[in-house]
Structures are given as structure tokens and as C-alpha cells.
Amino acid sequence: MHDEITFVEGGSVTTPAGFKASGVTAGLKASGKADMAMVYSEVPANFAGAFTSCLFAAAPVQLCRRRVLESKFLQAVVVNSGNANACTGKPGLDNAEKTCEAAAAALGINPEAVMVSSTGRIGVNLNMEKILNGVALAARALDSNGGLTAAKAIMTTDTVHKCAAVTFDVNGRKVSIGGMTKGSGMISPKMVLPHATMLCYITTDAQVDNALLAEMLGVGVDGSFNRITIDNDMSTNDTCVIMANGKSGAVISAGSPAAALFSEALGQLMKHLAVAMVRDGEGVTKLITVDVSGARNREDAEKAARAVANSMLCKTAWFGGDPNWGRVAAALGYSGALFAPEKVDVFYNDKPVIRQGQDAGTPEKVLAAEMAGREFTISCRLNAGDASYHIWTSDLTYEYVKINAEYTT
Amino acid sequence: MHDEITFVEGGSVTTPAGFKASGVTAGLKASGKADMAMVYSEVPANFAGAFTSCLFAAAPVQLCRRRVLESKFLQAVVVNSGNANACTGKPGLDNAEKTCEAAAAALGINPEAVMVSSTGRIGVNLNMEKILNGVALAARALDSNGGLTAAKAIMTTDTVHKCAAVTFDVNGRKVSIGGMTKGSGMISPKMVLPHATMLCYITTDAQVDNALLAEMLGVGVDGSFNRITIDNDMSTNDTCVIMANGKSGAVISAGSPAAALFSEALGQLMKHLAVAMVRDGEGVTKLITVDVSGARNREDAEKAARAVANSMLCKTAWFGGDPNWGRVAAALGYSGALFAPEKVDVFYNDKPVIRQGQDAGTPEKVLAAEMAGREFTISCRLNAGDASYHIWTSDLTYEYVKINAEYTT
Numbered sequence: 012m013h014d015e016i017t018f019v020e021g022g023s024v025t026t027p028a029g030f031k032a033s034g035v036t037a038g039l040k041a042s043g044k045a046d047m048a049m050v051y052s053e054v055p056a057n058f059a060g061a062f063t064s065c066l067f068a069a070a071p072v073q074l075c076r077r078r079v080l081e082s083k084f085l086q087a088v089v090v091n092s093g094n095a096n097a098c099t100g101k102p103g104l105d106n107a108e109k110t111c112e113a114a115a116a117a118l119g120i121n122p123e124a125v126m127v128s129s130t131g132r133i134g135v136n137l138n139m140e141k142i143l144n145g146v147a148l149a150a151r152a153l154d155s156n157g158g159l160t161a162a163k164a165i166m167t168t169d170t171v172h173k174c175a176a177v178t179f180d181v182n183g184r185k186v187s188i189g190g191m192t193k194g195s196g197m198i199s200p201k202m203v204l205p206h207a208t209m210l211c212y213i214t215t216d217a218q219v220d221n222a223l224l225a226e227m228l229g230v231g232v233d234g235s236f237n238r239i240t241i242d243n244d245m246s247t248n249d250t251c252v253i254m255a256n257g258k259s260g261a262v263i264s265a266g267s268p269a270a271a272l273f274s275e276a277l278g279q280l281m282k283h284l285a286v287a288m289v290r291d292g293e294g295v296t297k298l299i300t301v302d303v304s305g306a307r308n309r310e311d312a313e314k315a316a317r318a319v320a321n322s323m324l325c326k327t328a329w330f331g332g333d334p335n336w337g338r339v340a341a342a343l344g345y346s347g348a349l350f351a352p353e354k355v356d357v358f359y360n361d362k363p364v365i366r367q368g369q370d371a372g373t374p375e376k377v378l379a380a381e382m383a384g385r386e387f388t389i390s391c392r393l394n395a396g397d398a399s400y401h402i403w404t405s406d407l408t409y410e411y412v413k414i415n416a417e418y419t420t
Numbered sequence: 421m422h423d424e425i426t427f428v429e430g431g432s433v434t435t436p437a438g439f440k441a442s443g444v445t446a447g448l449k450a451s452g453k454a455d456m457a458m459v460y461s462e463v464p465a466n467f468a469g470a471f472t473s474c475l476f477a478a479a480p481v482q483l484c485r486r487r488v489l490e491s492k493f494l495q496a497v498v499v500n501s502g503n504a505n506a507c508t509g510k511p512g513l514d515n516a517e518k519t520c521e522a523a524a525a526a527l528g529i530n531p532e533a534v535m536v537s538s539t540g541r542i543g544v545n546l547n548m549e550k551i552l553n554g555v556a557l558a559a560r561a562l563d564s565n566g567g568l569t570a571a572k573a574i575m576t577t578d579t580v581h582k583c584a585a586v587t588f589d590v591n592g593r594k595v596s597i598g599g600m601t602k603g604s605g606m607i608s609p610k611m612v613l614p615h616a617t618m619l620c621y622i623t624t625d626a627q628v629d630n631a632l633l634a635e636m637l638g639v640g641v642d643g644s645f646n647r648i649t650i651d652n653d654m655s656t657n658d659t660c661v662i663m664a665n666g667k668s669g670a671v672i673s674a675g676s677p678a679a680a681l682f683s684e685a686l687g688q689l690m691k692h693l694a695v696a697m698v699r700d701g702e703g704v705t706k707l708i709t710v711d712v713s714g715a716r717n718r719e720d721a722e723k724a725a726r727a728v729a730n731s732m733l734c735k736t737a738w739f740g741g742d743p744n745w746g747r748v749a750a751a752l753g754y755s756g757a758l759f760a761p762e763k764v765d766v767f768y769n770d771k772p773v774i775r776q777g778q779d780a781g782t783p784e785k786v787l788a789a790e791m792a793g794r795e796f797t798i799s800c801r802l803n804a805g806d807a808s809y810h811i812w813t814s815d816l817t818y819e820y821v822k823i824n825a826e827y828t829t
Contacts, residue, residue, distance in 0.1 A: 063754075064754070065750055065753035065754045066752070066753040066754075066758075066759065066761050067749045067750060067752065067753035067761045067777070068753075068761075095746070097746065097749075097750075098746060098749050098761075098774070098777055098778055098779070099778060100762065100776075100777065100778045132746065133744075133745075133746020133747075133749060133750065134745060134746050134749070134774075134778070134779045135779070196733065197733055197747075197750065199754075201754075242732040242733060243730075243731075243732060244731055244732060244733045244747070244750060244751065244754075245750065245753075245754035246750060247746070247749070247750050247753060321652075322652075322653050323651040323652060323653060323732070323816075323820075323824070324605065324606055324651060324653045324824055327820070327821050327824035327825045328824065328825065330821065330825045331824070331825030331826055333825065335542075336542075336543060337504070337506065337507060337541065337542020337543045337656070338542070338606075338653070340476045340506075340507050340542060340543070340656070341474055341476060341506075341542065341606065341653060341654065341655060341656050342653065343475070343476065344474035344475040344476035344477070344654075344656060345472075345473070345474045345475075345608075345610075345653075345654035349475075350475065352475050352476045352477075352507075353509065365507070365543075367509075368476070368507055368509065369507055369508060369509045369543070370507070370543045370544070407732075407821060408821060408825075409818050409821050409822075411732075411736070411821075412736050412739065412816060412817060412818050412820075412821060413818075415732070415733055415736035415737065415740070416736045416737065416739045416740030416742070416817075417740055
């Protein structure tokens with residue numbers, strides 16, 4: 012079934028039928044780069060959202076959670092970069108509401124059908140004159156080929172825009188799912204429904220009800236964004252929203268083969284976008300997959316994988332191309348997962364590094380060669396059970412320190 | 421009572437009566453620097469130890485745990501730097517035993533009264549020819565003024581040696597406690613009794629039984645080494661050992677005012693050594709105290725303090741001198757501690773940064789000035805309860821990345 016799913020060249024949120032998008036300059040960024048995006052569905056769309064589990068949830072996140080609980084349909088999303096509208100209290104909430112109202116007025120729709128997201132500096136009130144002007148510009152600029160422009164307007168420290176789309180057939184009808192995402196620092200999302208500053212917007216022209224959308228988004232987030240880490244810093248603004256407008260005419264019902272296909276396609280798209288975020292992470296030169304297997308249970312597997320993925324000593328060794336597996340062993344050992352150290356095997360790609368808790372004897376040169384590529388996998392077999400977990404992480408570089416010591420986000 | 425405790429200028433493990441120490445070059449370090457230390461008590465000493473909670477505990481740590489459980493007395497400690505003897509299996513354990521036996525033979529004591537510690541590269545077998553030669557040299561070099569030399573011989577990436585001693589009177593008798601410690605990377609100890617690569621050796625000429633020593637060491641570790649973090653990477657080799665040889669003639673009994681005084685003096689010494697480790701941490705330019713108060717309970721307070729102290733975004737902002745308090749808010753928010761964000765106040769030293777979850781309005785210039793010093797405190801008042809916790813941490817710098825990407829530990 013999986014071979015039926017294909018990635019669309021140049022795909023974006025406007026690949027699915029009936030969606031328009033735009034990216035404009037509202038003037039929030041000192042650089043003068045595009046800083047506001049809008050995604051619009053020609054008809055009211057079913058929707059679902061997942062949001063940061065940080066207690067300091069930004070004003071727009073608070074508003075979006077309410078939409079998920081109270082609104083039946085969604086028709087537009089407004090996103091500004093350059094200001095996170097987080098830790099801004101009641102004025103922040105009011106500003107988020109006003110942004111929705113302005114977008115609704117410009118689009119001739121109900122404010123309850125509009126969501127807003129913000130990313131950038133925390134703790135500064137939005138310049139509402141610029142925001143309102145931007146909303147008007149974005150509404151006028153909406154275009155059925157605007158997906159790429161929108162993806163560029165939501166970038167902050169990202170160096171490349173990140174968008175994609177997949178397509179597949181459901182009962183003879185072509186269905187598309189498109190998505191865009193941003194985020195390269197403060198990346199360690201743990202998004203919960205309906206409660207990651209990564210932002211991700213997904214569109215589809217399938218017809219899917221809100222409950223099934225929420226269920227599939229939850230599975231998708233768990234297999235993608237919640238499995239990436241760049242700096243282990245969860246954001247106040249992480250948001251992932253999906254809109255389904257039914258324009259393809261294909262109906263996806265719970266429990267159907269079509270739902271399984273849709274869920275698989277959604278999963279592939281989300282994984283693609285999540286991994287793209289790590290590759291474009293702040294100062295990142297390498298993408299490392301940490302794959303833990305043989306754990307007592309899933310919780311232990313996740314603890315072990317996260318300990319290695321977030322270890323500053325492992326991350327700097329990866330940057331340096333240093334096989335230093337003692338750092339991997341130490342991280343597994345302090346992770347909180349339970350296992351017998353003398354049973355642990357570790358591989359860099361397919362080369363054995365640790366055998367039964369000790370040096371596997373593979374020459375350092377061979378191991379260093381495996382780490383020289385831009386991507387490699389560290390497999391940790393705990394041999395304590397049947398559970399597994401994998402996570403995508405990055406190295407820690409001079410550039411990361413530079414970006415975050417010298418740049419105010 | 422506290423004013424009775426004074427730090428001794430040039431104090432070390434040989435400040436207490438009846439202790440000798442040495443530092444020699446066994447040849448384990450390519451640099452040719454001193455790499456083996458010995459601490460020796462003229463008479464059998466009571467003792468207690470606390471060790472890493474990392475599952476991959478190094479061979480010497482496994483041996484030391486057994487000593488704590490099985491030996492009544494301790495008379496010597498041998499420490500090598502340059503090789504951690506971790507992840508070395510049965511040969512590693514055998515080598516640790518042989519080191520003790522050689523030291524015992526050279527000193528004319530029982531091997532059960534000797535402990536061994538190692539720090540350096542993980543996963544490489546000790547060169548026993550060099551170790552045994554070093555042990556013989558170290559035994560011959562023992563000197564009642566050798567504390568400083570010993571402290572230098574246990575350094576790895578440390579840039580300064582770290583030793584100190586305190587003295588106080590107990591019933592007219594002068595009691596001293598001396599200590600030495602090393603460690604500047606892979607520092608986030610969580611040592612447990614009798615199960616931290618920081619190493620710390622403490623000597624005292626008081627007479628204290630093993631049970632009371634263990635109790636006071638536990639309290640001391642909890643208030644000092646277990647509250648420091650440089651890179652959030654716990655080591656396979658962390659070790660803290662105290663030896664009490666009774667040579668002062670002062671007896672410290674459980675529940676006595678003398679025990680309270682001893683415990684306070686021990687705490688001051690251990691805190692002094694722990695904070696010295698952070699100041700000398702790999703690439704560290706700043707010492708930051710993160711002080712959380714008003715938490716629901718101690719566990720929440722510790723979670724919140726550790727989240728801020730280990731946040732890569734906070735640590736890089738501190739390096740850059742960037743007041744960026746949004747990163748502190750985000751870390752508190754994802755820490756797992758429960759509180760109402762709109763009630764949270766944060767201060768940099770005495771300057772308000774966050775008031776009730778929002779910008780306190782203190783000009784950035786004023787905040788930046790507070791952060792310009794080599795040391796400052798971030799106080800986070802959660803206003804959710806009465807519990808508090810503080811931790812000492814460091815900034816994250818280019819130099820840290822350099823040391824750990826380019827140097828193999």
C-alpha cells in the first residue's frame with residue numbers, strides 16, 4: 012500500500028485542492044524579510060491541533076486550544092514571525108483575538124474560524140498596527156500557488172524553507188496532503204492534543220471528521236515532531252494544525268482501509284518535515300538517528316534514546332567526528348532506563364562499537380568513517396526486553412553557540 | 421557556631437593530622453603530566469563513600485562500593501587520571517584489584533583497606549605496567565605536606581587544582597577536614613550512598629564512626645556536588661570518599677553539638693570544592709546560581725532549577741550576556757513543575773525580570789549589567805508553595821565545544 016504514496020515535487024500547503032496561501036512583509040522583523048503568512052481554505056474545513064505542553068503557553072496557543080474545543084470548522088490560519096506573543100498576559104490574548112477578527116473581516120468569514128500563531132521573541136507586545144496592516148496585505152495576496160511563499164514567511168533562524176506534499180488515490184479520487192513547518196532552535200517538542208517554537212500547518216482536500224483528524228494528528232505527531240530534538244528546549248509556542256476541506260470528494264472514515272492509507276501518508280509527510288527541521292537546526296552539520304531497542308518497555312527505550320540524543324558530550328563528539336563511545340555508554344547508564352551494562356551492544360550504522368558492555372574492537376578509523384557523513388545512525392541494543400524507540404537529533408557546534416549567544420530570539 | 425569554622429590557607433587532604441599524600445607521573449597521560457595520586461592515613465581510618473548512579477559504573481567504582489559494604493577500615497586511596505577503567509569488563513575489575521594489592525604491598529597494609537579511583541578515557545584497558553610502577557613511586561613519595569601535589573595529579577581537563585581545608589575546635593581539640601576534587605566536564609553528579617567523572621577525597625583527624633560518617637557525607641553530597649551541573653552528563657566514575665583517622669583525639673558522636681558543627685564544616689568544605697569545580701568547568705566563563713523558591717514541593721523546585729540550569733538556550737544566552745528571560749520562562753514551563761505562569765516572578769540578582777509572568781519592565785541595559793559579572797544569581801519565585809532548591813551551573817561557550825569536539829576524553 013505504501014508505494015501508492017508519492018511526494019509531489021514542489022509540494023506545499025496549496026497542493027491540496029481548495030487552499031490558498033500567502034507570505035508578506037508586515038514589518039515585524041528588523042531585517043525587512045517576509046514575516047506573515049496566511050493559509051486559507053475556500054470552504055470551511057474540519058481541523059485538529061496539537062500544542063506545546065510548556066506551562067508558559069503563548070497567547071496564540073491559548074487561543075488555538077479554545078478554537079479546537081469550541082469551533083466546528085476552521086477556514087484560515089494567520090502566522091507571524093519576529094514576535095512570539097508569549098508571556099504577554101491579557102494584552103497578548105487581546106491582540107491574538109484582534110488578529111483573528113481582522114483576518115475574518117478581510118476574508119468575510121467568522122472569527123471563530125480563524126487561528127493565529129506567533130514565533131520569535133518572547134515577552135514583547137505585538138505591534139498591532141503592523142500586524143493589522145500585514146493581515147490586510149496577506150488576505151489580498153492569497154494565491155492558489157502561494158504555499159512556497161507562505162513557507163518562507165514563517166522562518167526565523169531557519170536557513171531553508173520547509174514544505175512538502177504527498178498524494179495518493181482513495182477509491183479512484185486523488186487525495187493530497189500538504190504541509191509547511193519552521194523551527195531550528197528551541198526544538199524539543201512534546202505536543203499534546205489539544206493542548207511544539209516549531210510551527211506546522213497541514214492541509215488536505217480529503218473529507219475527514221474532526222475526531223478522526225485529531226486521532227491521526229496525534230499518531231502523526233508522536234511519530235515525527237515529538238521525536239526530534241535540537242537543543243532539548245521546548246518552546247512556548249509549538250503548534251501543529253491540520254485542516255481538511257473535503258474538496259477532493261474522497262471521504263475518509265474511521266477504521267476504513269482509506270483511513271489507514273491516509274494515516275500512513277500523513278505520517279510520511281510529517282516525518283519528512285520533522286527530519287527537515289533537524290537538518291536545518293541552528294548550526295547543525297549532522298543528522299543522527301538514535302535507535303534504542305531491547306528495552307524493558309517503551310518508557311525505558313525513550314529515556315535511553317533521549318539521554319543519548321540530548322547529551323552535550325555526545326553532540327560535541329559527533330560534531331568533532333570522534334567515535335568516543337564512552338559518552339554514549341555513560342548517557343545510556345544515567346538515562347534512568349534499567350538494563351544490565353554487560354549485555355549492551357552499540358553500533359554506528361552497521362559497525363559494532365560496544366559488545367556486551369565493552370569495546371567491540373572495531374578500529375577507530377572505521378568508526379570515524381561512519382561518522383564522517385552528514386547522517387548516521389547509532390543503534391543501542393539494551394538486550395533487556397522487546398521495546399524500542401528512535402529519535403532524530405543533531406550535533407552541537409560553534410555555530411549553535413554563536414547563534415544563541417549573539418542573537419536575541 | 422558557624423564563625424568557629426575557618427578555612428585554612430593552602431589547606432588540603434594533608435591538613436588533618438596523620439595523613440600523607442603524593443602525586444607522581446606513572447606515564448598514563450601522553451602529556452607527561454602527573455597522573456597518579458595517593459592519600460594515606462598513618463592509622464586505619466573510618467570511612468564512607470558515595471558513588472555515581474550511572475548503570476555503567478566503572479570497575480574502580482564497583483570495587484569501592486564493595487569496600488564500603490565489606491571493609492571496616494580504610495587506610496589508602498590510589499587515584500589515576502588518564503584512563504577511566506570504565507566499560508572494561510572483568511579485566512578492568514581484575515586490574516582495579518591488582519592496583520589495590522600493589523598499593524597494600526608497598527604500604528605494608530591489607531588490600532581490603534585500599535580503594536582505587538580512575539578518571540580519563542572510557543573503554544580502554546589500563547596499562548598495568550605503568551600503573552604498578554606508578555603505585556610504587558606514589559608510595560615512596562608520600563609526604564605529610566603532599567596534599568597540593570596530589571590534587572594536581574588527579575586533574576584531567578581541569579585548569580586549576582582544587583583543594584581546601586577547614587578547621588574548628590571540638591571540646592578544646594583542634595579538628596581539621598581537608599579535601600581535594602577534580603572534574604570540569606561530564607559533570608552532573610547524582611551520587612548515592614554507597615553506590616559521582618568528578619572525584620573528591622576528604623580527610624579528617626576527627627574520630628567519627630562509619631555510620632555517622634555515611635550520614636554526614638550523604639547530607640554533604642546532597643548540598644554540594646549533587647547540586648552542580650556543567651553539561652548535564654553524569655559520569656561512570658563519580659566518587660566521593662571521606663576518611664576519618666581520629667588523630668586529633670576529638671570524638672564526634674551522633675546527635676551531639678560537635679556532630680552538628682562537624683556536619684556544618686564538612687558542608688562548607690564540600691560546597692567550596694563543588695563551586696570551584698563549576699568555576700573551572702570546561703570552557704566556563706560564568707558561575708550562575710539558579711535559585712527556585714515557592715514551589716509546591718522539593719521535587720518541583722529541583723525540576724524547575726535543573727531545567728533552567730541545563731537549558732542550552734539559557735546557557736548560551738548567559739555566555740552572550742543576553743538578558744533573554746523568555747528562555748528562562750520557557751525552561752520553567754517545560755520543567756514538569758506545576759505552577760500558574762501568571763504568578764511567576766524572576767530576578768537577575770536583585771533586579772526584577774519577570775513580574776506575574778510578564779516583562780517586569782527593567783531596562784535591558786540594567787539586566788545586561790547584572791549578567792556582565794563572572795557570577796550572578798537567577799531567582800525564580802513560582803508562588804505555588806513553600807519549597808525551594810538551588811543549583812550551581814555554568815554558561816555554554818565556544819571553548820566547551822572545542823574541548824569536547826577536538827579532545828578525546
